[in-house]
Amino acid sequence: MRLIAFIAGNGLPALGLRTGSQVVNLTEAGLPSTLDALLKLPDGLSAVKDAAARATRHLAFAELKLLPPLQNPSKAFAIGLNYVDHASESNFEPPRHPVLFQRFPSSWVAHGEPLVRPRVSTQFDYEAELVAIIGKAGRYIAKEEALAHVAGYAIFNEGSIRDYQFRSGQWLWGKNFDRSGGFGPEFVTADELPAGASGLQLTCRLNGEVLQSANTRDMIFDVATLVAACSEGMELQPGDMVITGTPSGVGLARTPQVWLQPGDICEVEIEGMGVLRNPVIDEARA
CATH class of the missing domain: 3.90.850.10 (Fumarylacetoacetase-like, C-terminal domain)
Structure with a gap:
């Protein structure tokens, strides 16, 4: 899987699953808004595919404003x-x-x-x-x-x-x-x-x-x-x-x-x- 951090349409950070040129907003589908938070969940990465299946909208990767993959690592x-x-x-x-x-x-x-x-x-x-x-x-x-x-x-x-x-x-x-x-x-x-x-x-x-x-x-x-x-x-x-x-x-x-x-x-x-x-x-x- 390839995950990206980006600024969503509401101006807030969001986490997305990228497949080719398309991105699914995982935060909109119920997952955390950062990879930092997702990795802290016991089964965070395992939940991505289910969340992606619930998503109804796809975004164009080329049009997104990206954030660094991690926002605030402890180390x-x-x-x-x-x-x-x-x-x-x-x-x-x-x-x-x-x-x-x-x-x-x-x-x-x-x-x-x-x-x-x-x-x-x-x-x-x-x-x-x-x-x-x-x-x-x-x-x-x-x-x-x-x-x-x-x-x-x-x-x-x-x-x-x-x-x-x-x-x-x-x-x-x-x-x-x-x-x-x-x-x-x-x-x-x-x-x-x-x-x-x-x-x-x-x-x-x-x-x-x-x-x-x-x-x-x-x-x-x-x-x-x-x-x-x-x-x-x-x-x-x-x-x-x-x-x-x-x-x-x-x-x-x-x-x-x-x-x-x-x-x-x-x-x-x-x-x-x-x-x-x-x-x-x-x-x-x-």
Whole structure:
């Protein structure tokens, strides 16, 4: 199944089931208005098909204003240096353990919404990434059982403000500027993809030019390993996110360096999952 978050005709958030070019309003059919709330229900995903069968209206996907798939996850883990080639281009040794930091919901926008280059920096970079979304709570999850805790996947563009990122040993500052990342366009349930979303082609295009091209099987720590590792520190909850890291080709490591500019169109595509597309604008001055 492919679920989207969008603004309904009444101006309120709604959750939809997308089938091709058509969308069924699941909220209108009695389900919650967000994926966050749906995943917290004991049989939330199982109720989708019954709700869709009760719906009487179909909406055109292309005409909807999308929201990020999740509205307010309790935790959004981001993983650094999770591809050997990216660690090398960043002048780091491949990590022995997952490198974790936090990403806040204020730092991302939906598919089609503009990424905002802040007025304090011109070093605005792109990062194409796969997101795993938790559907079943757990603490100290064994790697062998970890994928049973993953409800599905989405696409992320982890926009990074590089000069702020490296002002200290902690990356959080440069990774959380308002509206600097993209998240969407939809949530794809795990049963539609290979186990752990492994073996999928991942591509980033800037104004049509391919700047990143890799495969999710090349991650140093696969989805199961990341979920298990994150659960060692805290109990994972339905709706929590694991943003699994980016491959080589980021703008920082290029010669000459490539930074996102106002007017650019940045696209992240993952095989079988679609395309996340965002324009770039400059932050408005007061």
